[in-house]
Amino acid sequence: MNFMEEKGFERTHAEPCLLRRIDNNCTVVICVYVDDCLLTGDRKAIDAAIRDIGSGFEKRRLGPIEEFIGCSLVDLPDGNKKLIQPDMIKKIEKEFGESIIELKGNKVPMENELTVERPTEEDPVISPDDQKVYRSAVGMLLYLVKHSRPDLSNFVRELSKDRGVLIKPDKDQGVIAYCDSDFAGDKGNRRSITGFLIHLFGVPISWKSKQQGGVTLSSSEAEYYAISEVSMELKLLKMVMEFLDI
Known part of the structure; x- marks a missing residue:
């Protein structure tokens, strides 16, 4: 990063791997992930940054972005784009195809009040091999949730316990955040679940389904907890947007 700063790039404190350089009213923004870089901005600024x-x-x-850190960006006939993870979907199908091929599909991610309860002494003990398979499956699903499947967030959170994103910008919409919580939804420890979704220009950019850190004493307290979670995420987003002059 010192090299990049010597070349005139500046970093935001909110996200150190997000860099920007403005030269002669031309802007380039770089997202760095290990040794992969994604550049966007004015063509002249991009060419200069690459040099x-x-x-x-x-x-x-x-060349033009088609794939980045396991995600594919597909151009649609109507001019919009779609963010998908086909390689991960194929990997899940290959690893678990025989186990899931006869399962019924669902139009909704997860039924209300469906929880995975902690095992009791009377429950059968799962073999170490089956435990390994379960952890592998949940890990793959978590990777999907992180990058392109917000609709699976609550379902995968419930499985872990500890469809692609349509990119159709609407410039008339600014930042819109939704958040909610249940109350004592986990029957084992009576903790509530926080969920939030943040849109920018009509496109989902941040989402989470997470068990709250402590036991709340009322539904109102659980709701305030959820609001504080999304507020912290919005604070971070505000810093990034100010850095990018959005």
């Missing part, structure tokens, strides 16, 4: 990066590191220019 500067190449002066200090070996590089490969892959």
Whole structure:
């Protein structure tokens, strides 16, 4: 990152791997993930940034974005885009196809009040091999939730216990956040569940379904807990938007 700063890039405190450089009213924004970089902005600024990066590191220019950190960006006929993870879907199908091929599909992610309860002494003990398979499946689903499937958040959270995103911008919409909580939804420890979804220009950009850190004494307290969670995320988003002059 010191090299990038020497080349005139600045970082935001909210997200150190997000960099920006403005030169002659041309802007380039770079998202860095390990040794992968995603660039967006004015063409001249992008070309200049690639040249500067190449002066200090070996590089490969892959052209317009089609895939980044396991996510594919697909152009739709109507001019919009869709963010999907086909390789992960295929991997899940390959690993667990025989187990899920006869399962019925659902139009909704998860039924209300459906929970995974803690095992009792009377329940059968799962073999170490089956435990490994379960952890592997949940890990794959968590990766889908993180990048492209907000509709699976609550379902996967319930499984873990501890369809692609349509990118159709609407410039008339700013930041819109939704949050909610149940009350003492986990029958084992009586903790409530927080869920939130944040849209920017009509596109979901941040989402979470998470068990709250402590036991709340009322539904109102659980709701305030959820509001505080989404407020912290909105504070971070505000810092990033100010950095990018959005």
